Amino acid sequence: MNKNADIELAAVSKAYGSTLAVHPISLKIPATTYCCLLGPSGCGKTSTLRMIAGHEAATSGDILLGDANVTDLPPARRGTAMMFQSYALFPHLDLVDNVAFSLKMKGVEKAARRHEAMEMLRLMQLEPYADRRPAQLSGGQQQRVALARALITKPEALLLDEPLSALDPFLKIRMRAELKKLQASLGITFIHVTHSQEEAMALADLIVVMNNGRIEQAASPRVVFERPATAFVARFMGDHNVISGKVVEASGDTTVIEVAGGGRFKAPGGTKSARGEPLDLAVRTDRVRIAGAEDDLLGFNGIVSNVEYLGSTVNLSVTGAGIDDFTIVVSDDAYFAQPVKIGDAVSLSWAATDVIVLGRVAG
Numbered sequence: 001m002n003k004n005a006d007i008e009l010a011a012v013s014k015a016y017g018s019t020l021a022v023h024p025i026s027l028k029i030p031a032t033t034y035c036c037l038l039g040p041s042g043c044g045k046t047s048t049l050r051m052i053a054g055h056e057a058a059t060s061g062d063i064l065l066g067d068a069n070v071t072d073l074p075p076a077r078r079g080t081a082m083m084f085q086s087y088a089l090f091p092h093l094d095l096v097d098n099v100a101f102s103l104k105m106k107g108v109e110k111a112a113r114r115h116e117a118m119e120m121l122r123l124m125q126l127e128p129y130a131d132r133r134p135a136q137l138s139g140g141q142q143q144r145v146a147l148a149r150a151l152i153t154k155p156e157a158l159l160l161d162e163p164l165s166a167l168d169p170f171l172k173i174r175m176r177a178e179l180k181k182l183q184a185s186l187g188i189t190f191i192h193v194t195h196s197q198e199e200a201m202a203l204a205d206l207i208v209v210m211n212n213g214r215i216e217q218a219a220s221p222r223v224v225f226e227r228p229a230t231a232f233v234a235r236f237m238g239d240h241n242v243i244s245g246k247v248v249e250a251s252g253d254t255t256v257i258e259v260a261g262g263g264r265f266k267a268p269g270g271t272k273s274a275r276g277e278p279l280d281l282a283v284r285t286d287r288v289r290i291a292g293a294e295d296d297l298l299g300f301n302g303i304v305s306n307v308e309y310l311g312s313t314v315n316l317s318v319t320g321a322g323i324d325d326f327t328i329v330v331s332d333d334a335y336f337a338q339p340v341k342i343g344d345a346v347s348l349s350w351a352a353t354d355v356i357v358l359g360r361v362a363g
Ligand SMILES: Nc1ncnc2c1ncn2[C@@H]1O[C@H](COP(=O)(O)OP(=O)(O)OP(=O)(O)O)[C@@H](O)[C@H]1O
Pocket: 016, 019, 021, 039, 040, 041, 042, 043, 044, 045, 046, 047, 048, 195
């Protein structure tokens, strides 16, 4: 594989019997990117990762690493290495032999492979434990052994399947920072499967949000959060209210949708949606204010259905015409300056520029 090669999926799909786990997806991951494949259980992210690794054959499409078409190459000849969720360490081998294992398979002689394994253990700050077995290590240390074992082949891309899921919450955050540092210092592509939006936001240069075997959006964390492409992305990333309705007015500069309960919501014009078509809008929970109806603001009137005090912020749930559970996050200062309680009538408003018009994924 070429040094610092881009990875490209061209209409890659995966079927298990009659189940289409991954619809034809196309994606370009530029060299040296930290990419997170993000989505709920069963959305096809592990299948996608395993196809890139070569542990699963693609049903159709091509996988390119740089100029090379690797679709039919075995895992060891792709220039990628995979770190498994369970770490898959050999319990009866010490750390040096665990890390040196792939070099042994390649026929590298013992002294040379042990030397390289020690180098990798040093990189992972595991040198003092070199003659221990995996069971004599903490979860975080086992993970670093698994990383060392994957990196000893000097891959151009490291593929990680839920690498942090076995760790407790505190260690998860520490190892997350270590992964990011490691990727930056190695200067290679990482593709990391996770179902945690927080993990993806913290780590990724490129987040690929998957749902039902399709890519809903592939963009930087900031774009995915600030401009979610679809209702699924807005809901999955959290901190957004999604309002679904039918277009009742579609003039040049304004679009109005009506939700099932009769409430009407305004969106900027130019949405390309015609009257009668379904349309989803999103508004961030922290962009909504409790206010009187000001002219340039949009919003609705509702009843407070829940108040959650969370310390620095307060979450309010509001129910309105056809809107069951609209969430507002206000700072504690703002809340206590103008407190509300369950059952109060409130008028909610937000700026027109804070309305995000959501698209739909074909299929
Ligand atoms: N070997 C298999 N045989 C049959 N179906 C499979 C197989 N592996 C995965 N699937 C199905 O393909 C779909 C996608 O699975 P995949 O493991 O890629 O999803 P995922 O997003 O990684 O989920 P998770 O987070 O639970 O691991 C699921 O519906 C799953 O049941």
